[in-house]
Amino acid sequence: MTTKKIYDVILAHEEARGEAFLKKIEGRKPLFICVIGSTETAKIPGLSAAGKYPELTEYTPAADVELLLLGSCKCIKGVPVTPEGIPTPALITMSALRLADIPSLVVSGGVKIKPLVPYLDLGGKPGGDIRTGKATEDAEEILLRAKIAGENLSNVAEYLVVGESIPGGTTTALGVLLAMGIDARGKVSSSMPKNPHELKIKVVEEGLKAAKVEFGALAFDPLKAVSCVGDPMIPAFAGLVLGAAHRVPVLMAGGTQVSAVLAVVKSFDRQVLGNVAIGTTRWIIEDKGADLKGIITQIADIPILAADLDFSRSRFDGLKAYERGFVKEGVGAGGATIAAMAKSKGLITAATLLEEIEKNYERLVA
Amino acid sequence: MTTKKIYDVILAHEEARGEAFLKKIEGRKPLFICVIGSTETAKIPGLSAAGKYPELTEYTPAADVELLLLGSCKCIKGVPVTPEGIPTPALITMSALRLADIPSLVVSGGVKIKPLVPYLDLGGKPGGDIRTGKATEDAEEILLRAKIAGENLSNVAEYLVVGESIPGGTTTALGVLLAMGIDARGKVSSSMPKNPHELKIKVVEEGLKAAKVEFGALAFDPLKAVSCVGDPMIPAFAGLVLGAAHRVPVLMAGGTQVSAVLAVVKSFDRQVLGNVAIGTTRWIIEDKGADLKGIITQIADIPILAADLDFSRSRFDGLKAYERGFVKEGVGAGGATIAAMAKSKGLITAATLLEEIEKNYERLVA
Numbered sequence: 215m216t217t218k219k220i221y222d223v224i225l226a227h228e229e230a231r232g233e234a235f236l237k238k239i240e241g242r243k244p245l246f247i248c249v250i251g252s253t254e255t256a257k258i259p260g261l262s263a264a265g266k267y268p269e270l271t272e273y274t275p276a277a278d279v280e281l282l283l284l285g286s287c288k289c290i291k292g293v294p295v296t297p298e299g300i301p302t303p304a305l306i307t308m309s310a311l312r313l314a315d316i317p318s319l320v321v322s323g324g325v326k327i328k329p330l331v332p333y334l335d336l337g338g339k340p341g342g343d344i345r346t347g348k349a350t351e352d353a354e355e356i357l358l359r360a361k362i363a364g365e366n367l368s369n370v371a372e373y374l375v376v377g378e379s380i381p382g383g384t385t386t387a388l389g390v391l392l393a394m395g396i397d398a399r400g401k402v403s404s405s406m407p408k409n410p411h412e413l414k415i416k417v418v419e420e421g422l423k424a425a426k427v428e429f430g431a432l433a434f435d436p437l438k439a440v441s442c443v444g445d446p447m448i449p450a451f452a453g454l455v456l457g458a459a460h461r462v463p464v465l466m467a468g469g470t471q472v473s474a475v476l477a478v479v480k481s482f483d484r485q486v487l488g489n490v491a492i493g494t495t496r497w498i499i500e501d502k503g504a505d506l507k508g509i510i511t512q513i514a515d516i517p518i519l520a521a522d523l524d525f526s527r528s529r530f531d532g533l534k535a536y537e538r539g540f541v542k543e544g545v546g547a548g549g550a551t552i553a554a555m556a557k558s559k560g561l562i563t564a565a566t567l568l569e570e571i572e573k574n575y576e577r578l579v580a
Numbered sequence: 581m582t583t584k585k586i587y588d589v590i591l592a593h594e595e596a597r598g599e600a601f602l603k604k605i606e607g608r609k610p611l612f613i614c615v616i617g618s619t620e621t622a623k624i625p626g627l628s629a630a631g632k633y634p635e636l637t638e639y640t641p642a643a644d645v646e647l648l649l650l651g652s653c654k655c656i657k658g659v660p661v662t663p664e665g666i667p668t669p670a671l672i673t674m675s676a677l678r679l680a681d682i683p684s685l686v687v688s689g690g691v692k693i694k695p696l697v698p699y700l701d702l703g704g705k706p707g708g709d710i711r712t713g714k715a716t717e718d719a720e721e722i723l724l725r726a727k728i729a730g731e732n733l734s735n736v737a738e739y740l741v742v743g744e745s746i747p748g749g750t751t752t753a754l755g756v757l758l759a760m761g762i763d764a765r766g767k768v769s770s771s772m773p774k775n776p777h778e779l780k781i782k783v784v785e786e787g788l789k790a791a792k793v794e795f796g797a798l799a800f801d802p803l804k805a806v807s808c809v810g811d812p813m814i815p816a817f818a819g820l821v822l823g824a825a826h827r828v829p830v831l832m833a834g835g836t837q838v839s840a841v842l843a844v845v846k847s848f849d850r851q852v853l854g855n856v857a858i859g860t861t862r863w864i865i866e867d868k869g870a871d872l873k874g875i876i877t878q879i880a881d882i883p884i885l886a887a888d889l890d891f892s893r894s895r896f897d898g899l900k901a902y903e904r905g906f907v908k909e910g911v912g913a914g915g916a917t918i919a920a921m922a923k924s925k926g927l928i929t930a931a932t933l934l935e936e937i938e939k940n941y942e943r944l945v946a
Contacts, residue, residue: 245736283728317735321698328703332687332729335701337694362649363698369683370611370737 221560223552224520226499227507232517235491238373238463239556245371246316246550247454248282248307249378250275250333251323251447253341253349256382260413263296263405264381264544270294271381276329278304278379278545279320282311286578288330293578296405300532300540301579303547306523307377309570310547313562314554316375321363323356323450336360336453341445344389345417347424350449353440357449357456357478364457374458375493375553377467377546378475380447387474389418389443394477395430396512401505402470407539409503418443436478444474452478459486465519466490467549469498469542473509480514491517493549496524497542521551523564530575533568587926589918590886592865593873598883601857604739604829605922611737612673612682612916613820614648615744616641616699617689617813619707619715622748626779629662629771630747630910636660637747642695644670644745644911645686648677652944654696659944662771666898666906667945669913672889673743675936676913679928680920682741687729689722689816702726702819707811710755711783713790716815719806723815723822723844730823740824741859741919743833743912744841746813753840755784755809760843761796762878767871768836773905775869784809802844810840818844825852831885832856833915835864835908839875846880857883859915862890863908887917889930896941899934 218225225232256262256271265271274294277287281304287293294302311318320329324338336359339351350356367374380386384402391398400411422428425442432439440448452475455464464486466472472492480487498506499520510516525533536542554562584591591598622628622637631637640660643653647670653659660668677684686695690704702725705717716722733740746752750768757764766777788794791808798805806814818841821830830852832838838858846853864872865886876882891899902908920928 243736283732315735317732319732322701328701330703330725332700332702332725334698335688335694336698337696359696359698366649366683366685367736369681370609370733 221555222522222564226520227518242372246318249451251380252326253445254343262381275379276327283331300535304545306547307550310550310554324446338446344421344443353449357453360450360453361457364454368458368461373463375465384470386445390474393432393439395433403504451475459489465493467546493552495548521548587921588888588930592886593884608738612684615817617746618692619811620709628747641745642693649697666901670911672913673916676916676920690812704812710787710809719815723819726816726819727823730820734824734827739829741831750836752811756840759798759805761799769870817841825855831859833912859918861914887914
């Protein structure tokens, strides 16, 4: 892995392009967008750690975006945590956005629990269990509406940072990637230190079988891939990128989920690829149990930037746990951090950010 | 009436401040926001002309914003028209926004028919018939969520232009104004040449009686005024202004409805008043059957700007009818026109705009 850094941002892949992308956004004012969605897939035991109990994961997307917009959650007490009590990465995102005075907007691809804050509705419904082979209704309409939103927002903001929150999202991403012929088996990420790869592959294979879809059969039909084994977040996120990236740079904030979005984007419009980068965290690119780069390189030559956050010396065990492989990324935490650093031209560092995160941790979790 | 103009914008009230406001926004990039809502009040026969039949008025807000975002309506054929076939002012708004490349966003305070385009949901419900005295649920929550949206959007856009679409809206505005002690009897506007003032007053008085509210009794309780005899558009619009106007100028686009919003805004936060102006059309300020200035001066010293549109020499009777008192304003038509002129520093004129409107009329109506 390369160790070249600008500010506290690691140029993790496609170094020169990554550096050029960072130059483009330096000092500029972004809009942060969090795309939320839900999938019944998240309730399969052992798959997702984005909630204290499987039932609570339904509240996680809503609670995450409430945290971003209000500074605290409204639909649940405290903040979303893993079964071990490790807090949501939205804590990082919120801290970064507040420190850098970056505005945010919520977009819903389709969620079961609606957030108690303003959100852009695209008419989508919550996603089903992908084992049925019928995962997402109206994927095309969600994508088209998101594209309209992306076009309009790109005419206001200097650039966009788009993140997501959908428990179970790495499994649905794996579904879309496999259906589109991108071999992501054993490469997708997990919010748990021990990545349940086999379970994820089993779930996806069950879905592909139910939909009568073989590996790679939908390489040129991304909407069908989403409909069969994806989730409603993916077409919403992809539509935003497709609508916006012709006019402004788009930092796609996340890990595995973002790779599935990228595959969809690429098959609609290769032209926008020159104006996007992936923004994630060091915990993702250092993860031995997954391989983001190995997925991305099968799709397109896109730079990967990684926020060099370091929680090893945090005062709080709940944050230190990030260094042991818990959570790692989500709710655009890495991308929001990179945007905060770029907007402040490096004045905001990993250290100042950790201080802010700890302050918020103390207020909300401790 | 003053006739001083800048570009084709009439400084209709508070000339010096109006000029200063125009200077502030000249050459800048706005975001246009259309706030939609619905009220059962619109179905009272003889009250609203914002639809071919009373039942069709329910589709008007959705169709209006579809026209803005898509260039054509989706939930109805053609475009919304009055019973006489005169087309929606959204035709003007859409033409102005497209000509000046101004992006737009839809915000819903609560609507019965949901638009088939992206819209910001504030959790509000469609409004009831104000004769029951129970017009709007959760007015406070709508306002608070809109305020959050306004704060975030004002951190992206250089300024905001906010318009509205709610059939029956002049009657609910009259309700809020009277409840708050602003004597708007005989002063509110109408989309018909013959303004049914007496019917509107009767409807509002029935509502006030049902809610046990006397004239002026809610001067300091705007949310109760909205809850009893208002509509869900008003708190959404007011919240956006309250959230945004501390940071950027806000052009409140409309006539009577905007005066009710202004009354609500003022009673929450007088400080923002210095950063707002009203943007409307010449047809509103020349209307002998209403008196916008007479309402506004009871509330605050806010400049009124009026787009000097002239349809008298249009090729189309449906547009000429605007000169005979049909429609007059709505969907932020006046404000969008002013914003287009200001953004282009006067390059876009009333004449070039009419050309564009006629092109769209031909495509969609004729």
